[in-house]
Amino acid sequence: MRExxxxxxxxxxxxSAHPALRPASPVGxxxxxxxxxxxxxxxxxxxxAWAKPMLRNAVLVYLPLxxxxxxxxxxxxxxxWRGMIEAKVAALIEQVAARPEFAVRDVIVAGGSVxxxxxxxxxxxxxxxxxxxxxxxEELRLRVEALGPVERAxxxxxxxxxxxxxxxxxxxxVLFRDxxxxxxxxxxxxxxxxPAGPRADYPELPVIIGEGAPQxxxxxxxxxAAAPEILPRLRALVRVGERRxxxxxxHDLLIKLPEIGSIEALSRIMALHYGEELLDRDxxxxxxxxxxxxxxxxxxxxxxxxxxRRAVAALDGEDT
Numbered sequence: 001m002r003e004x005x006x007x008x009x010x011x012x013x014x015x016s017a018h019p020a021l022r023p024a025s026p027v028g029x030x031x032x033x034x035x036x037x038x039x040x041x042x043x044x045x046x047x048x049a050w051a052k053p054m055l056r057n058a059v060l061v062y063l064p065l066x067x068x069x070x071x072x073x074x075x076x077x078x079x080x081w082r083g084m085i086e087a088k089v090a091a092l093i094e095q096v097a098a099r100p101e102f103a104v105r106d107v108i109v110a111g112g113s114v115x116x117x118x119x120x121x122x123x124x125x126x127x128x129x130x131x132x133x134x135x136x137x138e139e140l141r142l143r144v145e146a147l148g149p150v151e152r153a154x155x156x157x158x159x160x161x162x163x164x165x166x167x168x169x170x171x172x173x174v175l176f177r178d179x180x181x182x183x184x185x186x187x188x189x190x191x192x193x194x195p196a197g198p199r200a201d202y203p204e205l206p207v208i209i210g211e212g213a214p215q216x217x218x219x220x221x222x223x224x225a226a227a228p229e230i231l232p233r234l235r236a237l238v239r240v241g242e243r244r245x246x247x248x249x250x251h252d253l254l255i256k257l258p259e260i261g262s263i264e265a266l267s268r269i270m271a272l273h274y275g276e277e278l279l280d281r282d283x284x285x286x287x288x289x290x291x292x293x294x295x296x297x298x299x300x301x302x303x304x305x306x307x308x309r310r311a312v313a314a315l316d317g318e319d320t
Contacts, residue, residue: 104130105161112169116149120165123147140165148194151187173221175199175207176214177236183207188221190214206231210239219245219262226263227270230279244289253279256287265291 049055107126109117123143126135137155144153144165151168158164170193172185183196185205192214196202208220220237223245224230230249238246245262247255257265265288272278278286285297 103161104128104135104157104163107163107165109165109167111167112149116147116167116169119147119149120144120153120167124163124165126163148192172196172202172205174217175202175205177207177209186214186217188217190217206234207236208239209236210242212242213237213239222263223247223257223266227266229270229273233279249279253283254285256285256289258289258291261291268294 104126105128107121107124109120111117112120123146124140135157137157141153141155144150144155144167149170151170153165153167156164170187170191172193173188174186175183175196176186176192177183183199183202185193185196185202186208187193196205199207206220206224208214208217213220216239223237224234230247233249233253235248235250238248240246244259245257247257247266249255255266255269268291269278269286269288273280282299283296284299285295287295287297
């Protein structure tokens with residue numbers, strides 16, 4: 001078969017003669033790198049930096065706080081701005097507080113006597129229409145509890161515009177005659193409730209006298225619980241030297257109790273009374289300050305009669 005030689009043009013000859021005009025060899029040619037769909041180096045570094053919690057907190061938290069502090073400092077430093085802002089805030093509060101849904105329509109007091117409920121209303125002094133936003137509920141509660149007859153209280157404002165006050169009234173257990181010889185009522189904790197008025201209005205309450213007696217009301221309750229039979233005859237319990245009690249019964253019978261073990265000593269006296277009617281005899285003083293050596297002091301008339309009987313018995317005379 002006949003071979004056909006390729007035709008060579010004049011330009012191809014010139015290029016082959018000059019190396020600079022020769023086409024680049026495919027082996028030594030550098031490949032062209034095309035940009036892919038991924039992020040750039042800058043965006044990648046920024047995303048890596050944003051992933052750090054410290055940078056995020058600095059941008060999202062600390063930077064706004066610093067800006068807010070600078071603005072606040074600027075406002076505070078300027079008296080005119082500060083006064084303007086305070087006036088606007090006060091006007092806004094007044095406008096909101098004046099709305100009818102925040103007005104107090106009524107005050108309801110629950111618990112305690114009728115007189116105590118009237119005192120609570122007077123001490124609160126709330127007029128219909130008063131805005132509840134201007135009221136301090138805690139201050140109102142403390143004001144109510146400052147009343148002597150109130151042991152504790154709760155104050156609430158309901159959505160219907162009703163101020164509800166619930167009180168627990170103190171119960172008087174004793175009467176205390178103070179330094180001015182006035183009678184005041186005390187509860188079981190020794191807290192003063194108020195003036196008592198005439199003694200005849202409280203026949204069921206015992207009277208205590210003496211310095212430090214109000215702080216020992218609990219002991220009085222225990223003593224009377226150990227000897228309830230003496231209540232109808234009881235005139236007073238006297239605190240002596242802030243250490244012990246003297247019990248004064250009718251007919252001027254005085255029972256001196258010890259500083260320690262007073263309840264036991266009174267129980268012994270009541271046991272003797274049940275067996276020998278001790279408290280019904282002509283005795284002026286029963287001294288139990290020394291529990292091992294109790295002493296009795298007779299009435300003057302009874303002592304005189306006793307001496308006469310002893311003298312007659314010593315003369316072998318007839319007992320009269």
